[in-house]
Amino acid sequence: MTDAQPTTTMSGRYQRTFTIAVVVLVAGWHLAGGGGQLLHNRTDYPSFAFQGALWLVMAVAIAVGSVLVLRGSLDWRLAWTVAIIALVASTASAAASPAGQMLAVNWAWGSAGWIGVLVLHRRRLVELVWFLAAEAAATLTVQAWDGLDRLDLAAFLALLAWSTGAQIAVAAAVKALDSAADRAVTAARSEDAARERAVTAEIIQAARQARWLALQESTAPLVAELAAGTADPGDPQLQVRCAVQAARLRRLMAEGDELPGSLVHELHASADVAELRGIAVEIETAGMLPQVPGPARRVITDAAITILTAARSQARITLATVAAGIAVSFVADTGSVVLLPAAGQGVAFEHQQDGGMLWAEARWNNR
């Protein structure tokens, strides 16, 4: 239906905002947190150039991951490729740090964890947990290789609690916001639908009142003229006026039993303009008509408007139930061949021109 698309777009817009927030957070951390730590401890590393190169590798990983995540083209292979590059860089940075001071000068653990958040936050949370656990294990292994005392272990656990905790919290928050946005949009959609129904009902009501007033303006004087004998029933112009008024009265009576949004209703609306031009339009139905979906109805009413615009004085529209669908036909004195709009949405057109009379039929099948 027509309202499904805006909903998806709206929910997508919220998701994109959350993604941008994550990108800003991760890039900001790498620049200020990781970069700041790296510069602050630059004299402590055996090779600052190597650490700097690893920082750049992670910066590139963040840039690539951000583009992919914002484009929505991040599949699990790409996501895990970026994550593993970050994991390897982080472990290499830890291994190339001075023994005994590794945890104190480590800038890479945090950045790699945030890269994991960046590329994995739209996947299942357990994937991020596995990634962060692998990263923690790798860092701990490097520390154990260098020698692990009680103080080192305490520092490791403090870092783990702080950075990993924050990273999982952010990923979980994004997930919660995503589903909140979905719920909000769903609620808004049903509110929109209710509002739309109310507006439609109002429009129909207003249209009926307008027609009733129009009848008062056009039919009442005509009847008065006929009653007073000032109008000549032999006058062709008067006959056309009578035909138009008769068609309007019949339609007004027919409208009692129809639903808003139905094809019959829309065809009546399409006939309005033609009647204003003085075309006498008849609309008749045969059988229990099936519900026709919106896009197919639009194809049919487009044809109705095209044909009614070409009609010179009269048109007959019929709707009949046929096997597995509906046949909507138009007979009108168009004078010449009418170019029908494109078929589609399950609607097929047939037409035949006999002298000045056009017959056209739109068939819609529900299978």
Added chain:
Amino acid sequence: MEQQVTVAIIEDHPVVTEGVASWIRSDPGRRVLLVHTARDLNGLEGEARPSADVVILDLELSGELVTAQIPGLVAAGYRVVAFSGHSDPAIVMETLDNGAHAYVSKEEGSDHLVEAVLAAAADRPYVTRSQARAMLSDQRPGRPDLSQQELQALLLWFQGMSKASVGRRMSISENTVRQYISRARAKYAATGRTAPSKDALLARAIEDGVIKPGEIMPYTSFARAAANRPSLGAPGQ
């Protein structure tokens, strides 16, 4: 010139009676003669009732539907053409089932009423677009089995095509179109309650070659037996 068909108009609105009378007068061949007009059915009962071949009957007299009076009129020897603003398919079917020859809606009057009266006088079917609509809408369990060709001809006629255009569309002659539509109507005359008018319509349809007895009766053996009878009843009788 053939003998004129005599007609009575039963209609409670004098304006409408006058309109019908003017259509009858303006028939170039003067084929119909108006012999009686009344605002109710009282005058058509009893010994002193007027003689008329066809009664044009407004289905609503003084606010009451009179479809149930049709069998009485038919039994009295009148052929009935219903002329009404009620185009509801259920009312049209009930009217035909009760033995009316044809149904003409008030919108169709100027084009079809005189022709429907002439057809009724000859016991021939006459199917207006509103009648085709009622036949296409019919979902009753006892409805007759119409062929694809008959349904297609009825549908195109209901849609508003001329019979010549229907013929072009179906790649058949205009005469065959009439035959399909008449055959569908004759099949209706063979269903539902019995009435002398329906028997007469069927007998004439068989005589004209519009329909074969086998196409009406559900069983061939029964049909053969029925074909030899002078008058045909409804199937299963």
